Amino acid sequence: MTTQESFKKRVRARMAATGEKYGAARRTLLAGATTQPGAPGAWVSEPDVSEEAIRENTGHGWDEWVTLVDAGPGRDAGHTAIAAWVAGEHGVPGWWAQSVTVGYERITGLRVPGQRPDGTFSVSRSRLFDVDPAELRALLDDDAARADLVPGLTLAPRSRPGVKSPRFGVSDDDGEHGVAMFSLDPAGTRLRLTVTHERLGSAAAAEAWKAYWSDWLAALADA
Numbered sequence: 001m002t003t004q005e006s007f008k009k010r011v012r013a014r015m016a017a018t019g020e021k022y023g024a025a026r027r028t029l030l031a032g033a034t035t036q037p038g039a040p041g042a043w044v045s046e047p048d049v050s051e052e053a054i055r056e057n058t059g060h061g062w063d064e065w066v067t068l069v070d071a072g073p074g075r076d077a078g079h080t081a082i083a084a085w086v087a088g089e090h091g092v093p094g095w096w097a098q099s100v101t102v103g104y105e106r107i108t109g110l111r112v113p114g115q116r117p118d119g120t121f122s123v124s125r126s127r128l129f130d131v132d133p134a135e136l137r138a139l140l141d142d143d144a145a146r147a148d149l150v151p152g153l154t155l156a157p158r159s160r161p162g163v164k165s166p167r168f169g170v171s172d173d174d175g176e177h178g179v180a181m182f183s184l185d186p187a188g189t190r191l192r193l194t195v196t197h198e199r200l201g202s203a204a205a206a207e208a209w210k211a212y213w214s215d216w217l218a219a220l221a222d223a
Contacts, residue, residue: 045113047103058092058100062107069104079105079117114206116198120178121206126194127217133184133191140166140182150216155180170197177209193217 015022047054047062055061060068065086069075073085079101087097105111114121129136139145146155146168155168158179165183169176178199185192195213200206 043107044109045106047106049099049103054096054099054103057096058086058090060090062103065100065104066107069100075108075110112203114203120198121200121203122196122198123200123206123210123213124194124196125210125213125217126192127221128187129191129193129221130189131191133186136191136193137184149220177205193220 011022051061054065058065068090069082069086072089073082077085082104083097083101086092086100087094092100102111102117106113114123116122139149141161152172154171156171157166158169159165159167165181167179167181170178170180178197178201181196181198183192183194183196185194195217197206197209197213200209
């Protein structure tokens with residue numbers, strides 16, 4: 001594959017992930033490729049792990065990792081191959097090898113915030129409630145009560161009965177929309193309900209569902 005074909009592939013991948021038009025995606029990737037790696041202007045997005053933490057636990061800072069991976073497996077190698085190379089070539093333990101790879105993908109624009117290694121997106125929203133956890137869990141476990149709890153959506157169970165954080169396939173009249181997990185955790189005398197929505201197909205879908213679950217949690221609190 002030529003360099004130009006490789007770059008076009010990256011542009012199309014970013015378009016699919018972010019919903020950007022070709023020109024906008026191309027300009028973003030060019031900005032990251034033509035400035036000094038590691039300089040703030042060269043980073044498409046910030047890594048989740050700080051410079052201090054990544055250097056302390058892997059022996060290199062972010063700008064160094066960008067240079068190393070670019071000179072090693074390169075940007076078209078894919079997440080699994082890059083992580084394996086970081087672990088094998090540099091002796092970085094598994095979790096930190098994954099952190100290096102995700103951070104590299106964020107910095108270079110191969111992955112946008114919220115994107116998973118498989119290319120899908122995940123969002124999470126939470127809120128505190130003054131409610132009995134058993135009462136809320138009972139509503140989630142009952143098919144009819146769950147339909148009333150989340151009107152307009154069909155939540156089909158995807159986990160075994162009794163698991164701590166039940167998961168449900170999400171669908172409506174427009175089709176399927178990934179998987180939602182509901183976590184009920186004590187927070188002092190209150191309950192923290194967290195909704196994690198996974199396997200979303202684009203950054204735009206992730207933003208839409210983030211807003212949906214924020215509104216849903218607010219309405220549930222009012223009720």
